[in-house]
Amino acid sequence: MLGMEGDLLKGHLDAIVLAALAGEAAHGYAVIEAIRRRSGGVFNLPEGTVYPALHRLEKAGAVNSDWTTAPSGRRRRVYTLTPQGRAALDRHRDVWRAFAEAVERVMADAGDGGGNGGGVADQPPPAAGAP
Amino acid sequence: MTESVSETATESAVEAVDAYLDALADALRFDPPLAARVVEEVGDHLECALAAEADGADPDATDAGGAAARVIARFGAPRRIAAQFAALALQQQADRLWRLAALVALVAFAAMGLRRWHLDPVEMDSDPLALAALALDRLAFIAALLLGLWGGWLARDARRRWQPGARDWARLFAGLRLSLVALAALMLSVAADTALTVPRLTDAAVENVGPGTLWPAAALTLEITLVLVLAVAVSRCRDHAAVVRRLLA
Numbered sequence: 600m601l602g603m604e605g606d607l608l609k610g611h612l613d614a615i616v617l618a619a620l621a622g623e624a625a626h627g628y629a630v631i632e633a634i635r636r637r638s639g640g641v642f643n644l645p646e647g648t649v650y651p652a653l654h655r656l657e658k659a660g661a662v663n664s665d666w667t668t669a670p671s672g673r674r675r676r677v678y679t680l681t682p683q684g685r686a687a688l689d690r691h692r693d694v695w696r697a698f699a700e701a702v703e704r705v706m707a708d709a710g711d712g713g714g715n716g717g718g719v720a721d722q723p724p725p726a727a728g729a730p
Numbered sequence: 731m732t733e734s735v736s737e738t739a740t741e742s743a744v745e746a747v748d749a750y751l752d753a754l755a756d757a758l759r760f761d762p763p764l765a766a767r768v769v770e771e772v773g774d775h776l777e778c779a780l781a782a783e784a785d786g787a788d789p790d791a792t793d794a795g796g797a798a799a800r801v802i803a804r805f806g807a808p809r810r811i812a813a814q815f816a817a818l819a820l821q822q823q824a825d826r827l828w829r830l831a832a833l834v835a836l837v838a839f840a841a842m843g844l845r846r847w848h849l850d851p852v853e854m855d856s857d858p859l860a861l862a863a864l865a866l867d868r869l870a871f872i873a874a875l876l877l878g879l880w881g882g883w884l885a886r887d888a889r890r891r892w893q894p895g896a897r898d899w900a901r902l903f904a905g906l907r908l909s910l911v912a913l914a915a916l917m918l919s920v921a922a923d924t925a926l927t928v929p930r931l932t933d934a935a936v937e938n939v940g941p942g943t944l945w946p947a948a949a950l951t952l953e954i955t956l957v958l959v960l961a962v963a964v965s966r967c968r969d970h971a972a973v974v975r976r977l978l979a
Contacts, residue, residue, distance in 0.1 A: 626774065651814035669774055
């Protein structure tokens with residue numbers, strides 16, 4: 600299985616975390632598990648990087664958080680997407696779809712021998728703006 | 731016997747997690763409330779991760795120590811995690827600093843207007859010292875404004891990337907250094923301003939204590955207070971930047 604870590608994910612971490620929270624509120628570990636599960640194990644994030652990302656998204660108003668109590672009795676921080684976060688996720692989705700479709704077209708042409716080369720796949724998609 | 735080995739392994743796992751959380755708290759000691767929150771959150775995460783490891787492990791569960799090591803390795807080094815939080819906190823602190831600096835500049839500008847409106851102008855012909863103080867006041871204020879804008883622009887530029895690189899950090903630190911110089915210039919300007927205003931205020935107060943003297947006096951007091959608050963903010967930001975530097979090194 601191809602493991603995507605580090606640089607490839609860096610620019611998209613915020614969008615991926617927002618997407619993981621889109622369904623329901625979750626704590627940090629559940630967010631990481633959701634990302635791993637939904638990516639089929641391809642996105643194997645360094646787990647510690649998700650917490651600063653959640654913190655940053657919270658400061659930006661994209662997520663809210665509250666303390667709850669875990670079954671173990673330990674305090675647990677649970678994150679919820681805000682309307683601002685949902686709007687940011689929609690923007691990220693639009694940008695990503697446009698980028699992915701463009702790369703797909705270029706790659707398909709290259710596979711048919713009709714392309715003129717180029718390094719589009721090496722370039723990350725443009726950022727969709729701050730959340 | 732197996733139970734005893736398992737208990738020992740579990741104890742060693744708990745010790746490893748506690749040692750990790752202590753190291754994380756130590757790396758985040760520049761911000762105690764943040765450290766408390768992060769340690770609690772990461773503690774919950776590691777507990778979940780250990781439980782998941784145990785679910786998928788051998789029923790004898792004699793490898794709890796190894797599981798803790800794997801869970802901690804997956805999470806990342808405490809310094810690395812702390813550096814990300816410290817960087818985020820520094821960027822927010824720098825933002826607040828520049829907003830405060832903008833407020834101080836506005837108040838200083840308004841205070842100048844109030845003095846011009848209510849007090850007699852500085853007599854330039856008679857006193858070369860007053861003339862020098864006036865020139866220093868104006869030039870230092872303009873220098874503070876320009877340096878502050880430059881520093882703010884550098885810091886804002888450094889924040890564009892999701893995860894700042896070495897060049898972005900260099901720009902942010904340069905922005906903070908410029909803010910220090912701008913603060914020094916602003917303090918010089920306010921000191922010159924105070925030296926010019928106090929005698930005029932005293933003269934005006936001897937004749938009549940009223941809005942004509944109270945407004946400029948209140949504005950000057952507010953100006954000095956805000957500059958002192960800004961000095962404290964710059965000093966804290968500088969200390970925080972030093973922590974980030976150490977964590978990034």
